[in-house]
Amino acid sequence: MKLRCPPTSAANAPRHDGRARSAAVLGLLIAPLLASCGVTSRMEPYKQTDAVIDDGERVVILARRHHANHEAEQEFINCISDSLSKGKDGIAVHPSSEFEDKMYPWFEPSMAPLSTDDLSKLLEKPGVLEQVRETGVRFLIWLDGSTDRVASGGGITCAAGVGGAGCMGLAWWEDDARYDATVWDIKELSSAGTIHANVKGRSVMPAIVIPLPFIARPQAAACRGLTEQIRQFLTTPEGYGAGPEEG
Amino acid sequence: MRAVFRTVCRSTLTATAALLGACVSSVVVDARFPAPLIEPLPVRMGILYDEELKNFVHVEALPQQSAWTIDLGDANLALLSPLFERMFAETRTVDAVPVAPALRDTLDGVIRPRLEKFEFDVPIGERDEFVEVWMQYQLTLYNPDGSVVTEWPVSGYGKAELTGRREDSVRRAAVIAMREVGAAISTKFAEQPDVSYWLRERQDEAALSADLGS
Known part of the structure; x- marks a missing residue:
């Protein structure tokens, strides 16, 4: 799947000779830049059971937070939770912070189960299984990963004088979003599978008098x-x- | 009285911090902490909260940054009160240890928590960086007569993305670190060798009393 960065307005420029020529020149300069700007995504789902969510069952999405150097961003967790619950085929999602509070301290970074065996042991503790049942959560989805800047280059120089000001140059950067969603089935006490997502985005910002950002997300x-x-x-x-x- | 003491204390610390740096970043950690999902231990415990713990303010000037004041007083009580109430069959706050003679028969022990160390780091600038907080509490378990059963240092670490206001990131990291401390206290207190032995003694005493009573 490839998403383009925002299109330029050059194609819709009015028919005016001088302006049209300028727009055409600008378009010619920017077109190759736009071609290099975009998002490339790769999704690898792997499901090892035929379990599906039933009416009245919920999912909760939690970040893996035991890594020293990265963790899935809270805004990313919120984005997935909100998007999953929206629409006519929306899925019931239990708010993650509320789940962590109800299950405290068993899903804190240092205590959270790292495997389904750990989860089985956790559910044997007094009151834990009852509390999980009360939340209605059937599937627990662990999100691991982060979005990082992997490369950047170019440069833009700006200057100002009596006659005006302007910038010239080109800057670009690449962001890499890598996430793994591991789905645990609490009812079956097993791992239902994983989904790996790798999305790369290259943004460019040419500056011809004014900087024009074409940002990939x-x-x-x-x-x-x-x-x-x-x-x-x-x-x-x-x-x-x-x-x-x-x- | 506590509020007045606190205001004076905070003003003094803020003034000191202001002298250390050109500007001061102030954080008041105000959070609600959940009670732990655990089985209570079958003991009656007195809890001694020192004024120092109730009014704890950390003041530090970070190199190349502003001075910081981080107020953890209310958060200490918000964390520890529900925690101890859930951890033990009965709790009551006490003013001193050894406890008053009239109370000795009503308590099996006294816990005195203190916040011994607080460290934090706020990186300068770049993206993909985290604010980090590390803190260490010292829990002292006493018999009602004031003799020390054990001292147990409990630490917690928290990190939070550096997004938006730096103060908010410090607050979030501090809350995560405090939740970690609460997790450790609620799940590992009874596993400490001295505590485990002390708990067995209390249970044996209770069983003996029940036998004598029947």
Whole structure:
């Protein structure tokens, strides 16, 4: 799947000779830049059970927070939770912070179960299984990963004088959004599968008198893609995904 | 009285911090902490909250940054009160240890929490960086007569994305660190060797009393 950065307005320029020529020149200069600006995403779903979510059951999305150097951003968790619960085929999502409070301290970073075996042991503790049942949560989705800037370059120089001011140059940067969603089925006490999302976005900002930012948003694209995959994962039995989706 | 003491204390600390740096970043950690989902231990415990704990304010000037004042007084009580109430069969606050003779038969022990160390780091600038907070409490378990059963240092670490206001990130990291402390206290207190032995003694005494009573 490939998303383009915002189109320029050159194509809709009015028919005025001088302006049209300027727009055409600007368009010619910017077109190659736009071609290099975009988002590339790759989704790899893997489902190992035929479990699907039933009426009255909920999911909760939690960030893996035991890593020293990264963790899934809270805004990303919120994005997935909100998107998943919206629409006519929305899925009931339990707010993550509320779930962590109700289950405190068992889902704090240092205490959270790292495997379904750990989860089984946790559910044997007094009151824990009853509390989980009370929340109505059937599927627990662990999100791991982050969005990082992996490359950047170019430069823009600006100057100002008596006659005016302007900028010249080109800056670009690449962001890489990598996330893994691991789905645990609390009812079956097993791992239902994983979805890997890798979305790369290259943004460019040419400056011809004024800077024109064409910004790719790989994190937003990862949120949309992962939400759709999770929705299919939870509502379609085993074998819904025909392997990795590339674009 | 406490409010007056606190206002004077905070003003003094803020003035000191202002002298240390050109500007001061102030954080008041005000959060609600949930009670832990655990089985209470079958003991009656007195809780001694020192004024120092109730009015704890950390003041520090970070290199190349502003001075910081971080007020954890209310948060200490918000964390520890529901925690201890859920951890023990019965709790009551006490003013001193050893406890008054009239209270000795009504309590099995006294816990005195203190916030011993607080460290934090706020990176300068760039994206993908985290504010980090590390803190260490010292829990002292006493018998009602004032003899020390054990001292247990409990630490917690929290980090939060550096987004928006730096003060908000520090507050979030501090809350995460405090929740970690609460998690450790609620799940590991009874596992400490001295505490485990002390709990067994209390249970044996209770069983003996029940036998003698029947």
